[in-house]
Amino acid sequence: MADLNNKVAIVTGGAKGIGQAITKELANNGVKVVINYNSSKGSAEKLITDLKAEGREVYAVQADVSDIEQSRKLVEEAVNHFGRVDILVNNAGITRDSTFKKLSEENWKKVIDVNLNSVYNTTSAALPHLLESDAGRIINISSIIGQAGGFGQTNYSAAKAGMIGYTKSLALELAKSGVTVNAICPGFIDTEMVQEIPENIRESIVAKIPSRRFGQPEEIARGVVFLCKDGEYITGQQLNINGGLYM
Structure with a gap:
């Protein structure tokens, strides 16, 4: 079990929704x-x-x-302020949903940039510091959509699936260093994004979830803490927190 006291984490997209819950936890x-x-x-x-x-x-x-120079600035400011980086949580993400026939090049590229390319940007900047930590952790917040697909979400699904493949490959490369790399794949979580779905569609989604409810952001956050605290022998894995919707 790692002692998390005084460890330093960067949480991208950490001010709202799942990111906010991760920050608090x-x-x-x-x-x-x-x-x-x-x-x-x-x-x-x-x-x-x-x-x-x-x-x-x-x-x-x-x-x-999604901009590499700003990502480098983020890590630099983190190190200047707290002196180190031990944990990187790649949580930043957006959706631009539409069927593929109507999907614009702009919305394809924007979703890939924010959801997937950002993971390269932040990790490449943070890795030298993570390698100096005695408990380096990289946790990528992917999605059930990256595993099972989603109607009207080819861009989002591609990005989130890419995060899973990235996680496995980087975990192989870093295993000997002691830095673990894992993905968390949330199901439908009760955030602002889900609350904006029309009530009748929300009800149909819940009916398909074996646990018969949406997840809470705090449940994803507790998964992050578990991987940080007790995950020293867990790497290259997908932690599915989805109420049994995808097994």
């Missing part, structure tokens, strides 16, 4: 968290205020992680 376990956001400045500032009031050590950095 890590901070509550003694981790110093760098909250990355792109456009959610208000949410990041509120989260910082709330967590600092609870005595947590957190710091926010604005960066578009």
Whole structure:
């Protein structure tokens, strides 16, 4: 079991939704968290205020992680502020759903850039620091859509499936170093994105989930902490947190 006290984590897209829950759970376990956001400045500032009031050590950095130079700046600021990086959680993601016939080149590239290319950008910048850690962890937040596909989501599915293949290959390369690399594949999680789905469609989705409910962001966050704290012999794996929807 790794002692997470005073470890330093970067959480991309860490100000809202699943990312916010991950930030809180890590901070509550003694981790110093760098909250990355792109456009959610208000949410990041509120989260910082709330967590600092609870005595947590957190710091926010604005960066578009689909851009490699901004990703390098993010890691540089994290190291300048906290002195190290032990954990990288690649959580940033967007959707631009449409059937393939209507999918524009712009929305294909944007989803691939934010969801997949960002993982290269942040990891390449953070890896030298992770290799210096005694408990280096890379956790990529993929999706059930990357495993099973999703109607109108060829771009998102391709990106999330790419994260899984990336995870396995990088895990092989880093296994001897002690840095673990894993993916978490959430099912349908009760975030703003899911809440925007019309009620009748939400009901039909829940009916297909063996657990008969949506997951909670905190359940994904606890999976992240498990891999950070108890995952020293777990690498190259997919942790499926989906209520039994995909087995």
